[in-house]
Amino acid sequence: MIYESTRNKELRVSASEAVLEGIAPDSGLYVPRNISGINLDISQMVKMDYRGMAREVLGRLFTDYSEEDIAYCVASAYGNGVDGGKFYTNEIAPVSRLGDSYMLELYHGRTCAFKDVALSILPLLVTTAKKMNNDETETIILTATSGDTGKAALEGFKDVPGTRIGVFFPSEGVSAVQKAQMVTQTGNNTYVYAINGNFDDAQTAVKTVFTNNDVKESLKKEGKAFSSANSINIGRLVPQIVYYFYAYKCLCDNNTVSVGDRVNFVVPTGNFGNILAGWCAREMGLPVGKLICASNSNDVLTEFINTGRYNKKRSLILTQSPSMDILISSNLERLLYYASGCDNAYVQSLMKDLARKGEYTVTDDVKDEISRVFYAGSADETETCDALRKAFYDHGRLIDTHTAVAYKVYRDYREKTGDVTPCVVLSTASPFKFAKSVYTALFGETEADDFEYLELLSEKTGEKIPEPLNGLKERPVLHNTLCEKDEIMSFVNTVAGV
Numbered sequence: 001m002i003y004e005s006t007r008n009k010e011l012r013v014s015a016s017e018a019v020l021e022g023i024a025p026d027s028g029l030y031v032p033r034n035i036s037g038i039n040l041d042i043s044q045m046v047k048m049d050y051r052g053m054a055r056e057v058l059g060r061l062f063t064d065y066s067e068e069d070i071a072y073c074v075a076s077a078y079g080n081g082v083d084g085g086k087f088y089t090n091e092i093a094p095v096s097r098l099g100d101s102y103m104l105e106l107y108h109g110r111t112c113a114f115k116d117v118a119l120s121i122l123p124l125l126v127t128t129a130k131k132m133n134n135d136e137t138e139t140i141i142l143t144a145t146s147g148d149t150g151k152a153a154l155e156g157f158k159d160v161p162g163t164r165i166g167v168f169f170p171s172e173g174v175s176a177v178q179k180a181q182m183v184t185q186t187g188n189n190t191y192v193y194a195i196n197g198n199f200d201d202a203q204t205a206v207k208t209v210f211t212n213n214d215v216k217e218s219l220k221k222e223g224k225a226f227s228s229a230n231s232i233n234i235g236r237l238v239p240q241i242v243y244y245f246y247a248y249k250c251l252c253d254n255n256t257v258s259v260g261d262r263v264n265f266v267v268p269t270g271n272f273g274n275i276l277a278g279w280c281a282r283e284m285g286l287p288v289g290k291l292i293c294a295s296n297s298n299d300v301l302t303e304f305i306n307t308g309r310y311n312k313k314r315s316l317i318l319t320q321s322p323s324m325d326i327l328i329s330s331n332l333e334r335l336l337y338y339a340s341g342c343d344n345a346y347v348q349s350l351m352k353d354l355a356r357k358g359e360y361t362v363t364d365d366v367k368d369e370i371s372r373v374f375y376a377g378s379a380d381e382t383e384t385c386d387a388l389r390k391a392f393y394d395h396g397r398l399i400d401t402h403t404a405v406a407y408k409v410y411r412d413y414r415e416k417t418g419d420v421t422p423c424v425v426l427s428t429a430s431p432f433k434f435a436k437s438v439y440t441a442l443f444g445e446t447e448a449d450d451f452e453y454l455e456l457l458s459e460k461t462g463e464k465i466p467e468p469l470n471g472l473k474e475r476p477v478l479h480n481t482l483c484e485k486d487e488i489m490s491f492v493n494t495v496a497g498v
C-alpha cells in the first residue's frame with residue numbers, strides 16, 4: 001500500500017513513512033490511492049471483537065508494518081480499565097440507545113473524548129515506524145487543537161522516548177475543562193501554548209511550519225523531524241475507521257440489522273476527519289447508507305455539501321460546541337481527492353483557490369459524487385440546547401453539546417427524508433467536559449464557576465463525574481504561555497529544543 005499526496009501523485013511514501021511525516025512536503029495530505037480495492041468481508045468482521053477489527057483494518061492499510069507489529073500496537077493501545085489499560089469500560093466504544101437511534105459512546109478513554117481512540121495507538125505506530133525505518137531522529141509532534149485533540153495527544157505522547165510534543169490551542173476557543181486538561185499536563189516532553197486567535201489561525205500556522213523547508217533542514221541538522229498528531233496524519237485517521245465497523249457489529253448482535261443491511265451514521269463535524277473515517281469504512285465494505293454531517297453555527301461544511309461551494313470568508317462563531325468551531329476543514333481535501341477520481345492537480349487547484357480567494361466551487365460531477373453519500377445539516381445554539389433537553393427529558397440520556405448538534409441534525413434528516421434506516425449517532429465527548437453548557441441547558445444558569453458545574457451536573461443527574469475530570473481544578477497549572485499568531489515559530493523552537 002503506497003501513500004501519495006492529495007496534491008501531487010509523484011510524492012509517494014510507504015505507510016510508516018506517511019505516519020512519521022504527518023503531512024506531505026507540498027502541504028497535501030497522504031492518502032492510499034486504491035482504498036476502494038480493500039474489500040473487508042463484513043460477515044467475518046462482525047464475528048471479531050474490537051481488537052480483532054483493529055488488527056484487520058490496520059493490517060490492510062499499513063501493509064509495511066508486520067503482523068506482529070500491528071498486534072503489539074493494538075494490544076498496547078486497547079486494554080480496558082479493568083486491566084489497567086487506557087479505557088474505563090470493558091468495551092472501547094459501547095453502543096447504547098438514544099431515542100429511536102443508537103449512540104456510539106466514544107468518550108471512555110483517559111481524556112473523555114473520541115480522540116482517545118486513535119491517539120492511544122498513534123504513539124505506538126510512530127515509535128514502531130521509527131524502528132522500521134532506522135529513524136534515530138527525535139520526532140517533534142506539533143498539533144493545533146480546537147479542544148480535544150490537544151489533551152489526547154499530550155496524554156498519548158507523554159514521556160514517549162524520542163519524541164517531544166507541542167500543542168497550540170485558541171485561548172478563548174475551548175471550554176474551561178478542556179483548557180484545564182491541557183495546561184495541567186505533566187510529562188518531561190510536553191509543551192502547551194494558548195494562541196491569541198482561533199483554531200484556524202493555529203492550524204494554518206502549524207501547517208506553515210510543517211512545510212517550511214528551511215526550518216525542516218535546520219531541524220534535520222539537529223537530528224530532529226516534525227510530525228503531527230491531529231487527523232492530517234494518516235496514522236490518526238485510520239484507527240478511527242475501526243469503530244464504524246464495531247458499531248455495525250453491535251447492531252447485528254442486538255438484531256437491529258442483519259449482516260448486509262445498511263446503517264446511517266451521524267457525525268458532529270469540524271475538521272472532517274471523524275466522518276471521513278466513516279467514508280473510508282464504507283469504501284472498505286461497511287454497508288453504510290448515508291453519512292450525515294452535522295455542523296454547529298459554523299456551517300461551512302453544510303453549505304459546501306449542499307451547494308458545492310466552500311467559503312471560509314465569514315467570521316468564526318464561538319459556540320458551546322467549541323471542538324467544531326472551525327472554518328477550514330483540513331480532511332475535506334482527502335474527500336475531494338477521491339470524489340474527483342484521484343485528480344491530484346484538481347485538488348491542488350482548489351486548495352490554491354482557498355488560500356488565495358478564501359473559497360472554491362467544485363464541479364457538478366464532484367458535488368454529485370459527494371451528495372450520493374453525504375447529507376449535511378446544522379444546529380444553532382438554541383437548537384443545540386433544545387436537543388440536549390430532548391435527549392435528557394424524553395429519553396433519559398445525558399449527552400454533550402457536540403452530540404446534541406448531531407442528534408438535532410439526525411432528527412431533521414429523518415423528518416425531511418422519511419428515511420427509517422437504523423442510525424448511529426457518534427457521541428464524541430463526555431457531557432462533563434462541557435458541564436456548564438449542559439447544566440444550563442437542562443436546569444438553568446446558577447452562581448457557580450466552570451468546575452463547580454461538574455459537581456452540580458452530577459448531583460442533578462445522578463451521573464458520576466468521569467475519573468479523569470475529578471479534581472481537575474486543584475491540579476497545578478504547568479503551562480501558562482500566551483503567544484501571538486506570528487510568534488509561533490519561536491515557540492516551535494522551544495518545543496524542538498533548538
